[in-house]
Amino acid sequence: MKKIMLSALSLLAAISCFAQIDSAALNNVFGKKGTVTGDVYKISYPRSDLKVTVDEFPVAPGLALGSWIGIIQMHGQAMMMGDLVLLDSEVPKVITKLMEENLEVTAIHNHLINETPAVKYIHYHGEGNAVELAQKIKAVLQVTGTPLTPPTGTLITPKSPDWSKVTAILGNTGKPTGSLLQYTFPRKEKTMESGMEMPPAMGMATAINFQMNGTSVAITGDFVLLADEVTPVVKALTENGIMPTAIHSHMLHDEPRLFMMHFWAVGDPEKLAKGLKEALSKTNAKM
Numbered sequence: 599m600k601k602i603m604l605s606a607l608s609l610l611a612a613i614s615c616f617a618q619i620d621s622a623a624l625n626n627v628f629g630k631k632g633t634v635t636g637d638v639y640k641i642s643y644p645r646s647d648l649k650v651t652v653d654e655f656p657v658a659p660g661l662a663l664g665s666w667i668g669i670i671q672m673h674g675q676a677m678m679m680g681d682l683v684l685l686d687s688e689v690p691k692v693i694t695k696l697m698e699e700n701l702e703v704t705a706i707h708n709h710l711i712n713e714t715p716a717v718k719y720i721h722y723h724g725e726g727n728a729v730e731l732a733q734k735i736k737a738v739l740q741v742t743g744t745p746l747t748p749p750t751g752t753l754i755t756p757k758s759p760d761w762s763k764v765t766a767i768l769g770n771t772g773k774p775t776g777s778l779l780q781y782t783f784p785r786k787e788k789t790m791e792s793g794m795e796m797p798p799a800m801g802m803a804t805a806i807n808f809q810m811n812g813t814s815v816a817i818t819g820d821f822v823l824l825a826d827e828v829t830p831v832v833k834a835l836t837e838n839g840i841m842p843t844a845i846h847s848h849m850l851h852d853e854p855r856l857f858m859m860h861f862w863a864v865g866d867p868e869k870l871a872k873g874l875k876e877a878l879s880k881t882n883a884k885m
Contacts, residue, residue: 619671619728627732628667630748638799639669639728643744645683652713655816655864660778661809662710662818663717665744667735668800669728676728677794678735679704679801679849682720688742689718695741696722699734704850709860710818711843721848725792759810767871768806769885779808783883785822790853801848802856804883806874808867815867817874818843821859823881828857830880835861838873 619639625631632641643666644659657663667680678701684692689706696703705721722738724731739746758774765772765779772781782805784798796802806819817840821831832842840863848858863870878885 619669619676623729624669624732627729627736629746632667635799636797637670637672638797639671640666640799642666643739643746645744646749647743647745648683648685648715648717650710650713650715650717652710652816652862653864655814656811657710657713657816658777658809660775660780661807661816665739667732669731670794670797670800671728672794675725676731677792678722678724678728678731679791680722680735681801681848682722682738682742683744684718684720684742686716686718689720691741692720692738695738696720699737700724701734701738702850705846705848707846708844709820710862711841723792723850761808761867763868764808764871767868767875772808777810781806781819783878783885786882786884787854789856791849792851796852804878804881808870810867814864815870816862816864817870818860818862821861821877821881822883823857823859824854825857827881828859831859831877834877834880835873838869838876839863839865840870840873840877 619637621632621634621639624639628641632639642664645663646659648663650657650663663683665681665683669676669678682692693703702723703720704723707719709719710717724734761774761779768781772779782803784803789796789802802822804821809816823831828845835842840861842859843862844860845857
């Protein structure tokens with residue numbers, strides 16, 4: 599009987615560790631619907647209010663201007679991580695508000711270069727009750743110009759370009775949306791942050807985005823790398839005409855230690871896809 603009781607308690611503990619996150623309550627806080635992937639709730643706030651160009655190429659919000667929030671429910675509490683896209687003038691008040699809300703700032707840096715206006719990215723971290731964490735980061739968003747509600751009226755979605763040359767190289771797992779094609783390539787090994795296993799949806803996957811603008815195609819995103827992968831990926835990218843634009847960390851207590859490498863190029867989509875595939879081959883990513 600004692601063994602049965604212990605087994606039942608172990609089962610209950612396991613269930614509580616991976617309890618389904620209350621997405622309805624989080625949607626209520628954020629005022630719109632997020633997505634749930636496994637144990638991860640994720641919601642995005644594109645900076646559609648900004649008109650950013652890189653060397654005269656107009657950057658779509660979905661290409662490189664998407665603030666996002668990820669919340670994972672484990673071990674009886676939640677962890678929140680994400681990325682805020684900000685104008686330089688918004689950075690000081692956001693840092694102040696993050697401190698007021700007892701959230702950690704884990705990185706402040708660029709992702710792009712030569713962009714107008716200048717854009718910075720703040721990564722953050724928090725632990726506690728999921729709804730309370732959502733309320734805290736919502737209060738942070740409110741001190742920025744980030745649009746907090748979906749646009750009203752009928753939106754005309756442009757016809758998706760022909761990405762067949764790209765998908766022939768990188769595969770059909772990419773998600774086409776309007777002028778964009780977006781890929782994620784998870785890493786094969788387990789990644790941890792503050793003792794919690796972090797699934798790919800929490801920013802642990804290499805992200806690659808394509809944007810078609812007329813006859814030009816731009817690429818950007820970030821590779822998630824181990825230290826020994828950084829130099830081989832830089833070499834593969836630069837040899838294929840793709841410029842690394844930033845190398846940095848996003849977290850403070852990650853295991854193994856991870857580095858994020860952002861990149862940019864404009865050119866022929868087939869050539870760019872081949873360069874990205876060569877760079878991916880230097881990593882431990884699932885392709």
